[in-house]
Amino acid sequence: MAVSSPTQTTQLMNNVDAxxxxxxxxxxxxxxxxxxxxxxxxRGNVFLITKDFSKEFGPQRVIDTPIAEAxxxxxxVGMAMEGLRPIAEIQFADFIYPAFNQxxxxxxKTRYRSNGEYTCPLVIRTPYGGGVRGALSHxxxxxALFYHVPGLKILAPAFPADVKGLLNAAIDDPDPVxxxxxxxxxxxxxxxxxxGHYTIPIGKANxxxxxxxxxxxxxGLYVHWALEAAQQLADEGISVEVxxxxxxxxxxKTAILQSVEKTRKLLIVHEDNKFGGIGAEISAMVAExxxxxxxxxxxxxxxxxxxxxxxxxxxxxEYMSSPxxxxxxMRELARF
Amino acid sequence: xAKTDTKGKKIxxxxxxxxxxxxxxxxxxxxxxxxxxxFQLNRQGKVPFxxxxxGHEALQAGxxxxxxxxxxxxxxxxxxxxxxxxxxxxxxxxLLSLFAxxxxxxxxxxxxxxxxxxxxxxxxxxxxLAAHIPHAVGAAYAMKYRGExxxxxxxxxGDGTTSEGExxxxxxxxxxxxxxxxxxxxxxxxAISTPIEHQMGQPEIWKRAAGYGxxxxxxxxxxxxxxxxxxxEALDRARSGGGPTLLEGMCYRxxxxxxxxxxxxxxxxxxxxxxxxxxxxxRFERVLLDHDVMSGDDVEQLKRDVLRETNEAxxxxxxxxxxxxxDLYTHLYxxxxxxxx
Numbered sequence: 302m303a304v305s306s307p308t309q310t311t312q313l314m315n316n317v318d319a320x321x322x323x324x325x326x327x328x329x330x331x332x333x334x335x336x337x338x339x340x341x342x343x344r345g346n347v348f349l350i351t352k353d354f355s356k357e358f359g360p361q362r363v364i365d366t367p368i369a370e371a372x373x374x375x376x377x378v379g380m381a382m383e384g385l386r387p388i389a390e391i392q393f394a395d396f397i398y399p400a401f402n403q404x405x406x407x408x409x410k411t412r413y414r415s416n417g418e419y420t421c422p423l424v425i426r427t428p429y430g431g432g433v434r435g436a437l438s439h440x441x442x443x444x445a446l447f448y449h450v451p452g453l454k455i456l457a458p459a460f461p462a463d464v465k466g467l468l469n470a471a472i473d474d475p476d477p478v479x480x481x482x483x484x485x486x487x488x489x490x491x492x493x494x495x496x497g498h499y500t501i502p503i504g505k506a507n508x509x510x511x512x513x514x515x516x517x518x519x520x521g522l523y524v525h526w527a528l529e530a531a532q533q534l535a536d537e538g539i540s541v542e543v544x545x546x547x548x549x550x551x552x553x554k555t556a557i558l559q560s561v562e563k564t565r566k567l568l569i570v571h572e573d574n575k576f577g578g579i580g581a582e583i584s585a586m587v588a589e590x591x592x593x594x595x596x597x598x599x600x601x602x603x604x605x606x607x608x609x610x611x612x613x614x615x616x617x618x619e620y621m622s623s624p625x626x627x628x629x630x631m632r633e634l635a636r637f
Numbered sequence: 638x639a640k641t642d643t644k645g646k647k648i649x650x651x652x653x654x655x656x657x658x659x660x661x662x663x664x665x666x667x668x669x670x671x672x673x674x675x676f677q678l679n680r681q682g683k684v685p686f687x688x689x690x691x692g693h694e695a696l697q698a699g700x701x702x703x704x705x706x707x708x709x710x711x712x713x714x715x716x717x718x719x720x721x722x723x724x725x726x727x728x729x730x731x732l733l734s735l736f737a738x739x740x741x742x743x744x745x746x747x748x749x750x751x752x753x754x755x756x757x758x759x760x761x762x763x764x765x766l767a768a769h770i771p772h773a774v775g776a777a778y779a780m781k782y783r784g785e786x787x788x789x790x791x792x793x794x795g796d797g798t799t800s801e802g803e804x805x806x807x808x809x810x811x812x813x814x815x816x817x818x819x820x821x822x823x824x825x826x827x828a829i830s831t832p833i834e835h836q837m838g839q840p841e842i843w844k845r846a847a848g849y850g851x852x853x854x855x856x857x858x859x860x861x862x863x864x865x866x867x868x869x870e871a872l873d874r875a876r877s878g879g880g881p882t883l884l885e886g887m888c889y890r891x892x893x894x895x896x897x898x899x900x901x902x903x904x905x906x907x908x909x910x911x912x913x914x915x916x917x918x919x920r921f922e923r924v925l926l927d928h929d930v931m932s933g934d935d936v937e938q939l940k941r942d943v944l945r946e947t948n949e950a951x952x953x954x955x956x957x958x959x960x961x962x963x964d965l966y967t968h969l970y971x972x973x974x975x976x977x978x
Binding site for chain 2 (some may be wrong): 335361362366367369371372374375376377378379380381382383384385387399402403406407410411413414415416417418419420451452454475476535
């Protein structure tokens with residue numbers, strides 16, 4: 302986060318407020334900025350993030366698109382190639398699949414395939430994640446599907462101040478950025494957000510809590526639960542270090558390795574499926590570069606290998622982790 | 638088609654000067670020569686792959702003549718050699734692409750015929766059919782948003798591409814916002830090995846325009862003058878705020894899909910021969926001769942010039958260096974590539 306001076310003023314915001322305030326400033330400050338997506342205009346987005354934007358900035362800058370995700374992203378790519386700074390919204394991350402080629406095959410490759418002649422400064426925002434009874438098609442995590450793709454950047458901040466700083470960085474970035482907003486944190490998580498324009502560097506993790514017994518790496522909603530679990534363990538005399546990745550691609554390898562070399566134990570916690578997830582890549586990287594610093598096998602506490610969480614409460618409960626489940630995973634690794 | 642090839646009748650020019658007619662013919666000859674060169678170089682083992690546009694010459698020469706250089710944008714597909722030439726790319730640039738040399742606009746990264754040139758207004762595109770159509774529409778939106786009257790986007794595709802969902806999504810969006818874009822379908826009746834009747838139940842693509850509430854026209858794409866007239870009118874409408882148009886130019890793919898394709902496994906020699914009777918290149922040559930736009934000597938001289946230009950461009954491009962191994966790692970993001978950072 303940007304260095305706060307003692308005189309810097311802040312506002313208490315939740316994550317929705319932080320996204321909204323940042324988008325508002327971007328629209329206010331740069332006439333090249335346009336927002337396009339389903340129900341972003343008169344409705345002001347299904348979470349009211351762009352409420353009244355259409356009135357203030359006009360429907361030509363806050364574009365209610367047809368229900369057609371591939372072309373929401375594809376049109377935004379064309380706008381970006383022709384000098385606008387589009388912010389495309391996919392209403393729920395679950396709906397991003399029709400746009401897969403436009404993100405992976407087009408946006409991520411525009412600069413590369415044209416040898417730098419054309420660029421694609423594009424932000425794709427989308428709410429993801431569960432714990433809100435979202436069922437199979439309003440709850441998924443999509444990061445692992447895009448994580449494999451060079452040319453993309455993927456951000457998943459958990460705190461309002463990080464949301465603002467990283468969304469500003471994404472908007473300023475000359476390349477395509479996939480900006481993931483955990484929908485359960487939208488109104489649940491509040492925090493002080495500095496006034497004025499600031500950015501947080503893309504690719505920098507945040508050590509939220511220092512510790513000595515083990516390292517927990519997480520992002521999104523589970524960062525908050527990991528912190529809660531770490532507090533419980535502190536009461537039991539186990540000191541846990543908690544790292545919030547914030548940026549999934551590029552990833553802060555240095556922060557992870559430094560922490561693991563100190564604590565000698567690594568637990569990765571994420572809401573996305575375990576198999577082929579972000580944790581798999583972190584595990585491989587730590588195994589390649591810091592195996593002999595480890596005192597225990599790397600552990601991953603992630604979602605089971607099923608398509609998504611079911612609508613029925615017990616199905617969602619079984620799929621999702623919790624502070625208690627994360628605390629158990631921490632205790633088990635600490636005991637090893 | 639009859640209106641331009643009957644000797645003695647006044648030529649229907651659609652406002653084109655003699656010089657423009659000759660320029661279109663030159664483009665057509667150059668297309669055929671460069672197409673031929675790509676296949677030759679492939680058979681000589683000098684390039685791994687080539688794509689031909691043979692049969693599309695008139696359509697592309699005519700459409701390119703309607704393009705306003707320095708203002709309009711072209712969002713083409715991979716069978717648009719003549720459009721690339723017609724908006725200003727040189728044979729040398731085409732051959733750099735064929736040979737995958739470092740000096741190619743794409744740095745030798747893309748397949749041949751996947752041109753891009755920001756200077757020429759030619760938008761970068763991939764091999765994924767219809768993926769470029771929303772890009773054209775997004776660029777047209779940017780033009781309209783900035784109030785840039787007098788600019789438009791010409792986006793092309795083959796008949797097969799109109800089966801893609803993004804084709805529909807793009808035309809629909811352009812219609813909603815009355816965007817300055819012309820959708821030009823180069824209907825050559827074949828989508829690699831799939832004939833048009835297996836591609837769509839209703840084979841007159843231009844008729845879909847009615848469903849979008851925009852103008853639609855079909856024309857003879859073997860006639861560059863008729864093509865020019867249709868594309869020019871549509872682009873002018875787009876440039877002056879009149880919204881999008883769907884155009885369908887009828888042509889034929891004389892060659893296989895690419896150097897890696899044998900079209901005799903799915904169509905007959907007789908069918909190709911039948912269409913060859915309407916070959917647009919000798920046909921337009923006759924029109925120019927019959928109407929004294931060019932003499933026989935002029936035509937022969939032009940053919941020699943085009944061959945010489947192609948030979949010189951071939952030698953020059955072939956002599957250029959490949960990209961180096963280090964070039965694999967550039968232009969992924971702004972700045973240097975750092976895995977995992």
